[in-house]
Amino acid sequence: MIDEFLAQGLPEVEEAVRKAAAVEIMPRFRQLAQHEVDEKNGPHDLVTVADRKAEEHLTAALSRLLPGSAVVGEEAVHADPEVYTALRGDAPVWIVDPVDGTRQFVQGDPHFCTLVALARHGEILASWTYAPALDLLATAVRGQGAYANGERIHSGSPDPGADLRVATAHPLYTSEEDRRFLSRLDVPGIAARPCGSAGLEYLRVARGEMDALAFTWPSAWDHAAGLLLVAEAGGAQSTVDRVPFRIDRDNALPFAVGRDEATTLRIRELLRGEDRGACGPTP
Structure with a gap:
């Protein structure tokens, strides 16, 4: 089942990620009211209504795309740490950070992204890194390379002698x-x-x-x-x-x-x- 999904279902994941950002994140970018920003574990650990709504959106969409899968999202784990244990289970797991770089998002800095990965038995099988304010999507599938906006990317090696x-x-x-x-x-x-x-x-x-x-x-x-x-x-x-x-x-x-x-x-x-x-x- 998971192999079939990896062969056929990945465009639907990309669509879900883009839609969550379009519906729940970008309309709130640089538009947040004070009451829409909260602290979790201190003044620098922020969460916004966009984080919560985007995670809810993705949780519903990804669960539909792969029946029987679990979702481990940052905000769900904050509410119930037991959610994290799904990473050690047998079911495929979606790992979701709805707004990675919430501090930047709150400050109006476009350098934030939505992160989604699919894993099973601890092995990461596919991933999506979407920076909607930068119009940038990076994807990877195990054994199939890494891509940014559809172009293959390579990390290479540092320049000799450079810091x-x-x-x-x-x-x-x-x-x-x-x-x-x-x-x-x-x-x-x-x-x-x-x-x-x-x-x-x-x-x-x-x-x-x-x-x-x-x-x-x-x-x-x-x-x-x-x-x-x-x-x-x-x-x-x-x-x-x-x-x-x-x-x-x-x-x-x-x-x-x-x-x-x-x-x-x-x-x-x-x-x-x-x-x-x-x-x-x-x-």
Whole structure:
């Protein structure tokens, strides 16, 4: 059933993602009233009516497209953490972040996106990264490559001798221990900056516009779509335990994502405090 869906149903997912953005997100962009923005876990962790309505829209649409599937959405998990356990079940799972980059959305910055991924048994099978205000859609299907607005994309490798451009977990959302790990990237040859929308940072790596990412939180809705996109573009990823990050288990954090394997290993070993030079250690 899942193979048949992957062969035939993907255009309908794209249509659902675009419609959710058109109906629930874009009419509210730069139009939010004060009462339509709430805090979840603090002043920097925002949720808007667009997040909630878009997730409801996508949950209904995606469940119809693939009967028997589950949906793990950011807002549903916030309301009921037990929803997250569907990632470890047998049913196919839709992983949804209705507005990735809510802070940017609230500020009127167009660099936000909707993230959808389809997974089963922890394997990410397909993903959609849609930035409606930028008119940009990136897609990936396992084993079939990564695309942005219909054109094949490749992550490539960094320019020899150039500083590695790395986006890291934003300090607004990191603990003291997180910042201790990330401070290990403050070395010659690394040009680090705080990340914006995680989904769009993954896309920049997949297109070869950024060299690597270093994240300190595990939420599947932030990572699933981008991990497949980068992998299908030729990139790699690893946790500090030197094993891949998976959405269906607890992971050692932080983890590194790079446009090629050598870059990923370099960032991973810096995060571990064990880097032995620009060529990276033996994995």
